[in-house]
Amino acid sequence: MALIECRGVTLGYGGDVAVRGVDMTVSKGDYLFIIGENGSGKSTLVKGLLGLISPLSGTIRYGDGLTRRGIGYLPQKTEVQRDFPASVREVVTSGCVSSGFHPFYTRADRERAHAAMMRLHIHDIEKKSYRELSGGQQQRVLLARALCATRTLLLLDEPATGLDPEAASELYATVGSLNRDDGVTVIMVSHDMDALSSEAGHVLYIGRDKTFFGTRQEYISSPYFRGKAGE
């Protein structure tokens, strides 16, 4: 059974359809690259996968031990976080909160946060304030927080936004290594065609009225690659 299976998923707000008829499967260890232009409904699909909105039609099923709540999510940056006074450790540990009643973090939570910070090489800045970090470091912190929330699947929504090219490629390399070396399943959402790294095993292309799902090779030889379909 796959981790996530979408069959004919159509999503939108109110009566407006944002994404139509998505068919895809994500299996353990996959690296899925979701690509589409701005406004094509990628973020709506992300909300659907996280269960923040329900599909207008079709089904999203979770399997292989994954639940909707077990997804490690790296959201787009918000205005609130720009000047937020929080230490790196506080932000990373907050990935351990769950819906149950636990007033304080447990020792296991703290150990998990520590392991995530070690893995992403930010343990030496754990006492620094989040707002004083560079964009690349901030994304590492949020990635560590997402790792606290999951051991199975990372969902990254436009993680390279606002990063300089060097920091962006460093981030992609880190995510690739988490997928390759740690066996974490990755779903990467981006509008940046150039970010389609060799790590990606599968691609989901979201066009204005058509979606395409296949392996990276199939996508590159398909008419959707680099927007050829529209020309």
Next chain:
Amino acid sequence: MKMIFELLSDPVISRIIVRALIVGAAVSLSASVLGVTMVLRRMSMIGDGLAHAGFGALAAATLCGAGDLKTEVSIPIVMATALLLMWLSESGALGGDAAVAVISTGMMTAGVLIFSFTTGYTADMCSSLFGSASILTITDRDLWLSLLLAAAVAAFFLLFYAKIFSVTFDDVFSFASGINVWAYKLAVAALVAVTVVVGMKMIGSLMISALVVFPALTAMRLCRSFAGVLAVSGTVSVLGFLVGFAVSCVLSLPVGASVVAVDLVIFAVVCAISALRTAHKKRLARNAAV
């Protein structure tokens, strides 16, 4: 000065002063701790709107003949307003901050009209707007209400600290982790509503939101961690109240304005220091580069 000490040795007067000090400290502490999440979540204007709504609610309670119970009657009205404001600003109906402006001025207007139809422009109305000129009006019931409020705020933050941090820092991530984000936002707004009503009598509805905003802003400039900001915001707020209260007694000024003035001075000083520090760091960096 000598007269003040003579007054303080009077058991009746010292009892009144102690009562006022406890009410003020409890309200300052609650407002400043809640203020941290309000300011960080860009909800300062909701706090301000609630403060204005408190005036209207108090007038409505007076109209209903609530008499001595008007504080207790006002609380559910302001809480309902909090709910409405949260819903309007989140749903984007009326365009966020415009909704806050509409409701806060609407409730103020209702308050003024109700007062002028019933009791007229009395001392009662003045003290709801600008805070009490005399602390004699603070009753034992105000004392218990404020202690209950401070206990509720403390319990909320101690029991749900991890979740409050998560929701404040990133509500979408928290939602995806299965936290009931709405429940936390509503709990904060409801507690602010109670703080506003309880504190209005002493500080005044036009100034009570300063207690929500200033200590939090001061603490954000001093601290790098969320836990630190909460602690410093609470401490600065209670200290600011004590100093402001003393100033108001010595110079016979209204309590509310004195406390807010002290908070404002602390904030300005901290801003100046952090600006100087940044400039100094920049200069050091430039010198190092050369």
